[in-house]
């Protein structure tokens with residue numbers, strides 16, 4: 001599903017298992033063989049229910065966790081197993097914005113210190129004055145006043161804090177930004193402002209985004225392409241409009257059916273039932289297709305054979321035995 005060299009990011013058969021304390025034979029299979037790519041200047045949305053492994057994928061990419069298996073290739077360089085000191089160059093190219101703007105900022109540091117920290121961490125040979133100028137520019141870039149530099153995080157609203165987090169991520173001029181549920185905790189009106197701001201940055205600086213969310217309706221407006229994850233597996237990948245027009249995977253269909261619709265007639269016309277049942281534990285995932293315990297179309301083969309990703313044409317990929 002990937003073409004080496006053509007993409008800014010390639011994730012190949014990524015696996016992230018976490019050992020269980022006290023039991024050498026058990027592991028939480030948080031991510032279990034995920035592959036996708038992101039082109040330069042593209043926004044790739046990764047969606048799925050809480051606990052499906054989206055954030056674990058992000059943490060493996062930025063190397064907050066070392067992957068159990070598979071490859072992460074950034075700008076042609078395999079960064080999967082680089083040591084911490086070898087990651088400096090890769091980290092200049094990619095940054096991450098987390099969900100909770102309250103815990104993401106150190107309350108004891110001023111906004112100036114928070115913004116200058118990544119510049120210092122990356123050993124940039126900048127004078128104190130140059131760092132101060134960059135911090136000032138970073139705040140202005142996200143629509144905040146440079147007068148805020150000497151204030152502290154508790155003086156800001158959630159939306160303002162998330163802007164500060166984005167300013168801190170962008171201050172090192174990355175090519176690639178991971179937004180891990182970065183707008184989920186914000187009010188809807190603030191979400192729209194932040195999304196528009198990210199869109200403007202993409203046009204202006206050619207940024208590439210991995211946009212992680214549990215809300216398919218939001219991802220639609222943000223992403224060029226979307227990947228749908230379930231229980232550590234990628235189930236479907238295609239252009240974002242296509243996923244609404246022609247969802248192929250039963251899980252994607254169920255996710256879309258669970259989005260509230262304002263018009264009741266439209267809701268009646270959509271006959272796909274919302275997904276029933278609970279997500280199985282990643283400690284003991286089911287054999288065969290990971291979704292078979294909840295799938296209304298499950299067949300005998302689904303209980304024993306794990307489906308492979310199939311190319312349905314025009315960049316639409318689906319992992320389901322219905323399309324054998």
Ligand code: SF4
Nearest residue numbers: 289292295302320321
């Ligand atoms: Fe459903 Fe089978 Fe397709 Fe899995 S492989 S989604 S169980 S039909």
